[in-house]
Amino acid sequence: xxxxxxxxxxxxxxxxxxxxxxxxxxxxxxxxxxxxxxxxxxxxxxxxxxxxxxxxxxxxxxxxxxxxxxxxxxxxxxxxxxxxxxxxxxxxxxxxxxxxxxxxxxxxxxxxxxxxxxxxxxxxxxxxxxxxxxxxxxxxxxxxxxxxxxxxxxxxxxxxxxxxxxxxxxxxxxxxxxxxxxxxxxxxxxxxxxxxxxxxxxxxxxxxxxxxxxxxx
Numbered sequence: 001x002x003x004x005x006x007x008x009x010x011x012x013x014x015x016x017x018x019x020x021x022x023x024x025x026x027x028x029x030x031x032x033x034x035x036x037x038x039x040x041x042x043x044x045x046x047x048x049x050x051x052x053x054x055x056x057x058x059x060x061x062x063x064x065x066x067x068x069x070x071x072x073x074x075x076x077x078x079x080x081x082x083x084x085x086x087x088x089x090x091x092x093x094x095x096x097x098x099x100x101x102x103x104x105x106x107x108x109x110x111x112x113x114x115x116x117x118x119x120x121x122x123x124x125x126x127x128x129x130x131x132x133x134x135x136x137x138x139x140x141x142x143x144x145x146x147x148x149x150x151x152x153x154x155x156x157x158x159x160x161x162x163x164x165x166x167x168x169x170x171x172x173x174x175x176x177x178x179x180x181x182x183x184x185x186x187x188x189x190x191x192x193x194x195x196x197x198x199x200x201x202x203x204x205x206x207x208x209x210x211x212x213x214x215x216x217x
Contacts, residue, residue: 004030006118006209007082011035013207013214014080014116020045023073025106026060027081028053028099031116035080036060050076052106053099054163070106079110083117083203084196085129090115090203090217091179095132095196098162104194107201115203119210126179130155130170131186132196137167139191146189147171150182166193 001009011034018024018039026036026049036056039049040063048066050073051057057067081103083092092115094100107113131152135143140156147154152171160168176182179199186195208215 001211003118003120006211007031007116008034008209009214010116010118010207010209012038013216014038014114015042017078017080017112017114017205018042018046019077021047022077023047023068024049025076025079025110026051026056027079027103027106028056028097029082031082031118032056032080033059035116036063039063039065050106052081052102053097070109073109076106076110078112078114079107080114080116081107083115083121083198085123085126086115086117086121086203086206087123087126087179090206091126091197091199092202093126093129093131093196094198095134095168096129098132098157098160098168100132100196101134101162101164101194104198104201107198112204113201114205114207116207117209119208122208126176126197127174130172131174131176132157133169133171133186134162134164134166134193134195135169136191136193140167140169143189143191144169147186150185164193
């Protein structure tokens, strides 16, 4: 089974958590694209979706799924999204697709966060995947200096502007054993919008695509 087939298996398995008549929170990325395809197969049974990125919004609308603004939705039953890395505590690094801020906002609103990944995303210690930090453009150099003080090696993601009009610093060289504490510490740096650690709000359910089929934790 290929990596993409494992992603697809995990994504389609997430349909079991989608309740009829609800608005579904939808994330961003290659695994989520499979989930959006799956959602299209039951689009007549759901009310619609809230999306974390312009790319996902376009794909949802192309399948005929109504997309709501988060401000017009009082709550979400579930939010389904992938991860770039995830540990045994269901804490993760996200933001490889530069949609981390909107992903974090939608995840905060949802009662359940269902994370869909293939088995290559599981790690013992977070940090091998560079930690994305979304930054107000004028603060980029200042924030980079502060991230250096925390032991990281921040690299400006050239040519990338987020859906919010900001820039991304990818922090290399971290070994993250206290994820919730580091998430809070980075978010307190002036000029940081948010960072890609999803530790204080980790996943409630993790569906992992494996060669033996989806594994649910």
